[in-house]
Amino acid sequence: MKSLINILPEAFSELEVFCGQWCLESSQARNAARITASMDDIRDFYDVTTVHAERALAHLSTLQLGELPEQDGNLLRLMLSLAEIGPAVEWFNQPRVRDGCDESHFPLVIAIPDLEAQGNLQA
Amino acid sequence: MSEPITALNLTAKYPELNHDPVDTDMYWKEELFLQEKDKIFSRAWHCLGRVEELTEVGSFFKRQIPTFNLSVIVVRSTDNEIKAFMNACSHRGNDVELADCGKRKAFTCKFHAWSYNLDGRLIGVPDEAGFPELDKPDIGLRQFKCSLWEGFIFVNLSSEPELSLKEYMGQQGADLEGYPFHLGTSKFQFSGVIDTNWKFLVDSFCETYHIPILHRRTINSTMAGPDNIHGRTVDIRLKGDHRTTSVWGNRKYQPKTVQGLAFKHSPGVAITSAGDDSIELPKGLNETRSPNWSIDVCVFFPGLVCVIGAGMYFTHQMWPVSAGKTHWEMTGYLRPATNAAERFGQEHTMAELRDAVLEDANTLERMQRNVSTGLVDKFYFHDHELSLRYQHFTVKKHLEDS
Numbered sequence: 001m002k003s004l005i006n007i008l009p010e011a012f013s014e015l016e017v018f019c020g021q022w023c024l025e026s027s028q029a030r031n032a033a034r035i036t037a038s039m040d041d042i043r044d045f046y047d048v049t050t051v052h053a054e055r056a057l058a059h060l061s062t063l064q065l066g067e068l069p070e071q072d073g074n075l076l077r078l079m080l081s082l083a084e085i086g087p088a089v090e091w092f093n094q095p096r097v098r099d100g101c102d103e104s105h106f107p108l109v110i111a112i113p114d115l116e117a118q119g120n121l122q123a
Numbered sequence: 124m125s126e127p128i129t130a131l132n133l134t135a136k137y138p139e140l141n142h143d144p145v146d147t148d149m150y151w152k153e154e155l156f157l158q159e160k161d162k163i164f165s166r167a168w169h170c171l172g173r174v175e176e177l178t179e180v181g182s183f184f185k186r187q188i189p190t191f192n193l194s195v196i197v198v199r200s201t202d203n204e205i206k207a208f209m210n211a212c213s214h215r216g217n218d219v220e221l222a223d224c225g226k227r228k229a230f231t232c233k234f235h236a237w238s239y240n241l242d243g244r245l246i247g248v249p250d251e252a253g254f255p256e257l258d259k260p261d262i263g264l265r266q267f268k269c270s271l272w273e274g275f276i277f278v279n280l281s282s283e284p285e286l287s288l289k290e291y292m293g294q295q296g297a298d299l300e301g302y303p304f305h306l307g308t309s310k311f312q313f314s315g316v317i318d319t320n321w322k323f324l325v326d327s328f329c330e331t332y333h334i335p336i337l338h339r340r341t342i343n344s345t346m347a348g349p350d351n352i353h354g355r356t357v358d359i360r361l362k363g364d365h366r367t368t369s370v371w372g373n374r375k376y377q378p379k380t381v382q383g384l385a386f387k388h389s390p391g392v393a394i395t396s397a398g399d400d401s402i403e404l405p406k407g408l409n410e411t412r413s414p415n416w417s418i419d420v421c422v423f424f425p426g427l428v429c430v431i432g433a434g435m436y437f438t439h440q441m442w443p444v445s446a447g448k449t450h451w452e453m454t455g456y457l458r459p460a461t462n463a464a465e466r467f468g469q470e471h472t473m474a475e476l477r478d479a480v481l482e483d484a485n486t487l488e489r490m491q492r493n494v495s496t497g498l499v500d501k502f503y504f505h506d507h508e509l510s511l512r513y514q515h516f517t518v519k520k521h522l523e524d525s
Binding site: 027030031046050054058064072079086089090091092097098101103106107109110114119 | 380
């Protein structure tokens with residue numbers, strides 16, 4: 001578990017409380033966190049984070065992948081968890097897809113890297 | 124402005140088709156699957172990847188073709204040409220390459236160290252004197268015919284393909300040329316084995332009649348919605364063995380909070396693609412130029428489905444392994460993020476796409492279980508399920524050919 005102090009840029013300190021559960025280092029880890037979380041946890045995270053999300057994304061839009069300071073990288077990863085849990089709130093009102101195939105039958109085998117600069121297609 | 128939804132007259136445009144129910148044998152009978160494998164899949168061109176994945180001489184990737192239990196190496200060879208080889212050593216058949224991708228000067232078998240250059244030629248045999256009759260130029264790696272279309276790398280497993288790749292891609296391929304496929308360099312992929320016939324998987328992306336029902340919580344609001352309550356398509360076009368379904372887009376849709384943020388901060392993804400993107404569409408995309416268009420679903424018969432919209436495209440590759448089992452790969456190609464916030468839009472695109480297709484997969488497995496009893500002997504296709512009727516027609520035509 002990460003320390004919960006000063007891992008985000010100072011202007012986003014109100015979101016630090018969510019970092020232990022939602023600041024995660026891969027798309028696969030974020031999906032695993034979503035499908036094992038309670039809907040109460042997901043909704044708390046959604047309700048608070050969406051209040052700050054436009055500001056967070058405006059901040060991130062001034063920065064480049066591949067050269068993010070650590071705290072900004074953590075903020076981006078927290079926002080990527082918001083992207084992952086968005087459909088749980090906005091589509092399903094439960095963590096998993098309703099009447100969906102189990103995620104483990106159709107896993108993500110190639111993910112877009114979280115923080116690396118983009119532009120070259122990898123095999 | 125919305126246009127009226129598309130009328131019910133699509134099937135009638137094609138005199139070789141009718142509105143009769145179809146028999147269901149080809150979706151579950153193992154003997155028919157073996158014929159499909161022989162008469163369709165062993166003759167077809169198969170897409171294995173993109174040229175952008177092979178940037179330098181010696182860059183390679185390895186792909187499995189589950190239908191034939193075959194491992195293939197695709198490499199940028201010394202003459203800068205893309206070549207494809209069977210991943211099997213001529214000595215005694217072991218894999219010559221174990222890594223999934225990388226860069227090599229030569230491929231060397233980890234069994235007895237026979238090695239092959241980037242043209243597949245045998246260049247190294249330890250203690251060669253022990254093989255007094257060895258004819259090295261004749262026993263390189265088995266090479267497959269390999270060709271490019273719009274940066275996609277295709278192979279054909281037959282020694283003498285009946286059609287060139289250009290002929291195979293036909294009118295549908297020609298009509299898509301010019302789409303900026305090469306810009307989709309941020310790639311993700313899902314892969315798994317689903318207990319369903321390969322044709323059911325293809326079908327699930329080719330009809331939108333199910334969207335208001337099966338996807339009522341998810342993509343119904345963007346791809347059907349109150350102006351199109353039965354999920355009519357925009358248009359369906361049959362071209363040779365291939366076909367395209369143009370899917371409706373609800374331009375009045377008001378995105379929810381996270382969706383709205385994702386559309387704002389994404390490298391070009393939009394709900395309705397018509398007019399929202401700066402690129403000029405090739406003739407074959409949204410061919411009727413409807414303002415209520417979201418994506419085109421272009422099937423290259425038999426098992427490649429290209430889903431193309433604004434700012435992104437993705438492909439489904441169906442590799443049947445038996446009548447009731449399919450290895451399914453879904454690959455997304457997004458434009459690169461131009462700043463850190465656009466990584467958020469990419470992640471959301473991936474998450475919504477995955478969740479929507481997980482809704483389809485359960486249903487496809489249930490259909491397979493029922494049809495495999497032999498007791499569901501007829502299917503009834505809606506006029507806007509024309510693409511499914513045409514797949515049935517096309518498979519039947521190939522199986523009846525000697």
